[in-house]
Amino acid sequence: MLSRECLAYALKATDAGSTVLSFSSAAEWVEQSQNMAPACVMILHVKQPHGQELGRDLALIKQTADAPPVVLLSDEEDPEEIISALNSGVRGYIPSSLPLSVAVEAMRLVAAGGTYVPVSSLLTCRRTIETSDQTVAENSGSGFTSRQTAVLKALREGKANKMIAYELNMCESTVKVHVRNIMKKLKARNRTEVAFKTAELFAAEDRRRLMPENQ
Secondary structure (H helix, E strand, O other): OOHHHHHHHHHHOOOOOOOOOOOOHHHHHHHHHHHOOOOOOOOEEOOOOOOOOHHHHHHHHOOOOOOOEEEEEEEEHHHHHHHHHHHHHOEEEEEEOOOOHHHHHHHHHOOOOOOOHHHHHHHHHHHHHHHHHHHOOOOOOOOHHHHHHHHHHHOOOOOOOOHHHHHOOHHHHHHHHHHHHHHHHHHHOOOHHHHOOOOHHHHHHHHHOOOOOOO
């Protein structure tokens, strides 16, 4: 309650010409939205960006006419959480550590049709992926990292990025990065070429696996 009212007061102070309304929940806003002018942007203050409550709130908002773009305000800055929120349809993610002036400009960007995520979180995500890519692939000698090899095996089975992400416990955007790097290494234009160019690699691995230990 206090944080919500403080935020509303601060937003009004930064732009005297704007109308800022405060609601205790998305459901309360939905109930009153028919009697109000369409909102330019909606801010949801959430404690857990991955929680079921957020999913229900987003579903409620999307069902309304002239549904506004949604910005999440959260104490968490985990890149995985941010990417998951964007995949859920959120158009902006504002960590509570941001200065008010930056947060206000982020909301204006979203209201104008853009998308906002903190650069620091993207850099963290990039470093995480680069660290993973430095891992040596186990027993393959192929030049692929262990994670790339796992993604490659799933890709050869015709699995979609979402399924690969679920099975390997990584976010879908990370899978896309791995697929892109695999295609770049192989100079492949599509997934079919990837499967064709790695057929001998996996055939050799299968032969090694089936070979008796005393040979």
